[in-house]
Amino acid sequence: MFRFRTAGRLLVAAVAISSQALAQMPQRQPTPNDTLKTPQVLPGNRVAIKIFAPKASEVMVSGDFLGGAKPLSLTKNEQGVWSVTTEPLKPDYYTYTLTVDGVRTADPKNPTIKQGISSLENVMVVTGNETAFEDNRPVPHGEVRQVWYQSGTLGMPRRMHVYTPPGYEKSSAKYPVFYLLHGGGDDDSGWNTIGRAGFILDNLIAAGKAKPMIVVMPNGSMPPPSTTGAPNQSQAMSRMRTLFADELLKDVMPLVEKSYRTLANRENRAIAGLSMGGFQTLDLTLGHPELFNYVGVFSSGFFGSSIDEAETTYARGLQDANFNKGKKLFWIEIGKDDFVMDANKKTLALLDKHQIKYQYRETDGGHTWINWRQYLNEFTPNLFR
Structure with missing residues (x-):
């Protein structure tokens, strides 16, 4: 009985110490990224693409949804969320890629990807009869x-x-x-x-x-090829x-x-x-x-x-x-x-x-x-x- 009570007191003490240590640790502050949803299909088949990048100075998005047009520039709000809304898109599956301060990157909030031999692209879908x-x-x-x-x-x-x-x-x-x-x-x-x-x-x-x-x-x-020197075409x-x-x-x-x-x-x-x-x-x-x-x-x-x-x-x-x-x-x-x-x-x-x-x-x-x-x-x- 004595050993049981001693073990119990030790366990309670350990829990108390752990709780105190956790209380003293700096708490993570919530960010807009916690609830960010992207891409979002809006009424009229427009798509909102967003990324939380408060320290970035420029964000662009490219993809086949643009039909060969130039990449779109995203705009940053006061919370550090960059966003852009596309023109109405025909229902289909599309790929897109973000570029943050010149660095190509996948959308971290979109787990649907297309893999290549040296790159990744995100996939978004606008559903409709055509798909x-x-x-x-x-x-x-x-x-x-x-x-x-x-x-x-x-x-x-x-x-x-x-x-x-x-x-x-x-x-x-x-x-x-x-x-x-x-x-x-x-x-x-x-x-x-x-x-x-x-x-x-x-x-x-x-x-x-x-x-x-x-x-x-x-x-x-x-x-x-493993040999040195690039072959001609x-x-x-x-x-x-x-x-x-x-x-x-x-x-x-x-x-x-x-x-x-x-x-x-x-x-x-x-x-x-x-x-x-x-x-x-x-x-x-x-x-x-x-x-x-x-x-x-x-x-x-x-x-x-x-x-x-x-x-x-x-x-x-x-x-x-x-x-x-x-x-x-x-x-x-x-x-x-x-x-x-x-x-x-x-x-x-x-x-x-x-x-x-x-x-x-x-x-x-x-x-x-x-x-x-x-x-x-x-x-x-x-x-x-």
Whole structure:
């Protein structure tokens, strides 16, 4: 009993001392950041973007919601909160980035991000009927998995994202495969985050507009060369082309066809990509015409000197008398204001010269995910028909 009471008195004393110590510690003062909400969609589809930065002297915001216009300046109030309200925005998913005193930074109050190979951007959404095709709707959902593997081509661990359709786990059926490639500066997460690919496929399949399929989203960004001295543009393009093609053909495709229930033939393979991924799609399609029956090129073409070398580099595909017979769909789409339009036009001229058949469409807009999500939604229902 004596020991129990002694222990109890010691415990009470310790609690009292701790309480006194806490009372003597300087208390944190509340700030406007504690309750700050951003971004906020306001009536009329305007969006308020804010950041608490009381010591900053200048804050700017840029993003695809500006449609290519200059960054917006934020204004600081007396509490140190910087803010700006956009013009009315069409319902869609948008990326934006803050710059505080010249330093690019993510919005610390917005946890929704798009990851790239060397940067982060925040994502905001203005919902409406126009976003129904890409929203998380109450339909059966597939799964998107992060798949790590050892690349024999690159000698390093690599990651890809793989979408399997609703019911895949409970089924014994085999599925066609769609290889979906991202653009420069992004990685294999791009189509799954800001690209909304999983939700777009879910909604198309639920509506009966697309066949259930496996979608493979590999990392198309190659590691920088280890040698000193920067290669010229032609060398860099050739290296990127060779490395990506080798990794896809020798590492990614064999792993997918071994690990998943696939229909492993050209009639059940599709490939599409945006920007850099569109160039990679062209490279694989013309360099290996026997692999894919369905092809999509979004906002792309042969860039720089690659167009001058294409006649030689892609002689196999361009001169293949059966090339058109082996393609049920060769789809090319681009925005009218896209900065790669010149490369796109030169690529179309090359295809026309060799009587390569394709479907071509120009849309409004430029080189943005706003277009590429729409292109995926339009392209996918045509696959494996």
